Amino acid sequence: MNGLASAAIKMAGLRGAAWALDPRIEPGRHAALRPAGPESARIEWLYWVIFWICLVVFVLMMIGFARAARISSTSVSDRAILEDPQGDRRSAWGVGIGLGITTLALFVVLVFSIAEGRPIEGVATQNDVTIEVTGHQWWWEVAYPNSEADLRITTANEIHVPVGERIAVVMKSGDVIHSFWAPNITGKRDLIPGYASAISFQVDTPGTYHGQCAEFCGLQHAHMGFSVVAESKREFEAWQRQQLQSAIEPSEPETKRGRQVFLTHACVMCHTIRGTTAASQMGPDLTHVASRNRIAAETLPNTPGALAGWILDPQSIKPGNHMAANALAGDELEALITYLESLK
């Protein structure tokens, strides 16, 4: 069979081809087979074990079928029925041996899967950092709980973790089923209404890793991204200290006016800015919105232009999301953007 050679090359080249096809790919970029921590590394290792077993089986079967096709494609018009009891006895042995090998291979897959699954799925009671993630249509609420209420950090869509430490993510859903998935870090876990769930992982390579909702959750499932920023313990603690502060008090007239715009328009209906009277929990907490890299659950970069477009007409950028359009006058908008961009 002609397909045999090309198929074998295709399968064998999997690891290389996946990356070679796209030269822009950066190491550590969003992908299941680019592990950044021990959990995804275990899964990657297991993936390749099963992959090579499957590849060997595939090649053997293809050789078998190619040989079957080659032996016998001679007698196209023959209507007689063949009897070959001796050949059948040989075949019975062949089928038996084939099934034996199949069972053995499956057993290997089973043992490795169970062995690798235990450390990946288990969550220890003691972790260095615990994070609460709540899925909403279509953004992620992120909190760092603390027994003292004023030491609790609340943010959205951007999860900071220190490298080399055990992280536990405790998850719940605010509406429908979502699934938390950052492929470079570990496998996915569903957020199911009525159920609490938790995963634990560690990130060893510093960097920003993309994550995305993996369970269809309605109209804007495509735009429900998040990022995991893995940084050194020192940077992480600095980030925590900064997030714990209330919003920066505006000092310039423009930022003061911007805060006024925020507090007198629809913004306060959904958003919180700690240190002001805006305290609604419907949408993402904006106390430190300027410290985040992207807005609208990873949909847009956090630039003044993108922010202005988002505030004016979120429905054309992310149709169906729960933020209403805001018809602000030009100078009001400008002041508001200046204020929001000051909320480091």
Added chain:
Amino acid sequence: MPVQTTARLTDSELHERLERTWGHPKGVWGWFSNVHHTAIGIRFMVTAFIFFLLGGILAAVMRTQLAFPENNVLGPDRYNQFFSVHGSTMIFLFAVPMMFQGFGVYLVPLMCGARNIAFPRLNAFSYYIYVGGGLLLWIGLLLNVGVDTGWFSYVPLSGPQFTPGKRADFWAQMITFTEVSALGVAVCIATTILRYRAPGMTLNRMPILLWEKLVVSIAVIFAMPAVMVASSLLLLDRLVGTQFFNPAEGGDVLLYQHLFWFFAHPDVYIIFLPGTSIVSTLVAVYTRRHIFGYTPIVISMIATAFLGFSVWVHHMFATGLPPLGENFFTTATLMIVIPTAAQFFCWLATMWNGKLQFKLPMLWLFGFLFVFLIGGLSGVMLASVPVDLQVHDTYFLIAHLHYVLIGGAVFPMFAGIYHWFPKITGKFLNEALGKIQFWLFFVGFNVTFFTMHFLGLRGMPRRIYTYAPELHWSGLNLLASSGAVFMAVGTLVFLWNVGSSLYGGAIADINPWAAGSLEWGVPSPPPSYNFLYIPTVNGREALWSAVANQPVVTGLRTDIQEMLVTHSLDSEPQYREETAGASIWPFLTAVAVSAAFVGSIFTAWAVPIGAVPVTIALIAWLWPRGSSSTSKRATALEPLAYER
């Protein structure tokens, strides 16, 4: 009771009498009254194929949308409707109705040596109710109330709170329609196989395709109620305010997933086992030998159907079930590979020791072996919980499911169509066009779906209507979309082939492939009564093992539609029985039931009010009539005889 001496009639006299009794009713009224299995079987296949084309059109539009990042062919609302209706159509309106109902209704009575299917009116009813479900889903899409919550419509997204309006109701009620249809046909097919087999066709001489249809019928009877419970509870939540799936009121959203997948995983085997039986049937014909490993293949099919009921949780690994439970389902999922591997090895052995004739159906079978093997191996990867947690709900999974479903159903379907088309229509399909179609479809399929494995590993989740260019999915998506063009062109070539062959194709004789099963012993296309005389059978391939003067059964009445009922195990004749003939009432009952079902989307009153016309139609359907009061009852064997 007058004793018929049919043996004294010439074949043409007998043909005339049987034609008068069994002939297809004429005209529009007659078309809707026809309950003969060949007519209904063809309608199932044609209708299912139309839904295959419609579902394919949706897929083509979705691939156009995904060809480029941030493309604007479809908005999120329309895209979500398209993928939901695509999946629902392909599973509920194409794959099962084609592979189980279509091939089953047409082939089973012919392979049994019977003149019609058991309960022919129930069978006709099942067809119309299936059409009702299909129309409901598609009219919904055209009126912009197409389902937009995916083909498994998980709660709470599909519940009253997050999907107000009627979209999810249209979908849930479509499930009810199609499952009623599948259950009805399952009863007809299982009864036909167990009671209408020709004398001599003992259980261990049944063609593998009959074994498969029996096994699948039983699987349908066990699997379909689960999904009907799921969809009915969802409808109740949405319509009358029950709280089965509302966690705020003590309902459970995971219960829905268990109920749904308890159906939907066996459903994969309900789709795939018919494919394997087509392979087993055709491999024997085109290697000119009996299938190797008849008994292991039959046991494998039974084992697959049985194990198919204990793997459903592998769709739910990411929900975070206890590890011990997950390991059980991983083990069951890996175990189910063994019977499928046994079938693969038996086909391999058959071809290895046979005289393989590389005709067109065989080309499609090799396509099946290649494609399904890849799908099966990626299934092994998905069975492993840690790997599944990475690739579940990504394009890797999309690739896997299309490799198993297109590999397990569409490739064998085309093989089967090229094989049986001469029997069904009396015309050959064009071999050259068939080869062109195969290569277009095969290459296009692999370009489209093999590429998706890489997309999934790169983190592309399923069911997203667009993606950002920075995520590096653009090139691979464009490649996947380009493959879809080849598949579409290949399908157009097939349609052209069917059209031109029907009007100008070469005439097929009774048995052009020198095949061994009983349907190849009747003219092409089969007459309305199928068999002039009920045949007798000496072996697994009835025509191959027939002797020069193979006896036939004579003595069945020709003035009424009389059938021979035989023993389930040894197929010894037991009774003669008059079977139900043409009637408009199955159609009218289906209309009444459809009206009640559709009405119940809007008001619970549709159930009691709709029950009235349904009851009237059922009374009319079952009203006793006929020449004498005894004619309906099973009667003694007396005038029957074996004659050479």
